[in-house]
Structures are given as C-alpha cells and as structure tokens.
Amino acid sequence: MLRSRTKRLNTRTERRPSASILSVIRKTLAEMCRPFGIIRHWTVEIIKDGLYRCRVRLKEPEQQRLAAQTLGGVLLNDEICLEIRVR
Numbered sequence: 001m002l003r004s005r006t007k008r009l010n011t012r013t014e015r016r017p018s019a020s021i022l023s024v025i026r027k028t029l030a031e032m033c034r035p036f037g038i039i040r041h042w043t044v045e046i047i048k049d050g051l052y053r054c055r056v057r058l059k060e061p062e063q064q065r066l067a068a069q070t071l072g073g074v075l076l077n078d079e080i081c082l083e084i085r086v087r
Contacts, residue, residue, distance in 0.1 A: 017044060017046060017052065021052075021086050022044065024086050025044055025052060025054060025084055025086065026042075028084055028086075029042060029054060029056060029082075029084075032071055032082075033056060033058065033067060033071075033080075036058055036060075036063040036064075036066065036067040036070075037058045037059050037060040037063050038058065038059040038060075039056055039057070039058060039059070040057045040058060040059045041056075041057040042054060042055065042056045042057070043055045047083065050085055050086055050087060051083060051084075051085050051086075052083070052084050052085075052086060053081065053082070053083050054081070054082045054083070054084055055076075055079040055080070055081050055082075056079060056080045056082065057078065057079050057080075058080070061078065064078065064079075064080055067080055068080045068081075
C-alpha cells in the first residue's frame with residue numbers, strides 16, 4: 001500500500017495539488033515502481049501547472065539506483081526524483 005505522510009509544496013507557488021491529482025500521482029507511482037518493490041515514502045512538489053516533481057523512497061534501498069535508471073529519473077539523497085505530467 002502506498003501512503004504519503006508529507007506533501008512538499010513549492011515555495012514559489014503556494015498551491016496544493018487537488019485530491020484527484022494526488023490520487024492520479026499515487027497510482028502512477030505505484031505502477032511505475034511495482035517491479036522494484038514497495039514504496040516506503042513519497043513527496044510531491046508542484047513545478048508548474050500539470051507538471052509535478054515526485055521524490056520516492058523504496059522499502060528496499062538497493063533497488064533505488066536501478067529504478068531511477070530504468071524510470072528515467074535521478075537518485076538524489078537516496079530518493080528517486082521523477083517528473084510526472086498530469087493532464
């Protein structure tokens with residue numbers, strides 16, 4: 001199960017993603033990361049309308065580098081950083 005305890009907001013835009021957008025992002029992250037294990041923690045940051053930066057931590061840290069390379073993200077501070085577009 002995918003849980004979010006923290007949703008980081010961009011300080012330039014004091015907006016929060018709507019519940020429906022967070023639901024789409026949660027489902028998308030779960031599907032993308034499923035082959036690499038369970039998601040332990042994730043945060044969302046608004047970049048601009050329709051584009052979100054997601055930071056994901058997997059339960060199995062040894063899978064994070066492979067997941068970042070496969071999903072086209074980068075590994076920063078033991079977190080996978082991905083950009084997701086939601087329409």
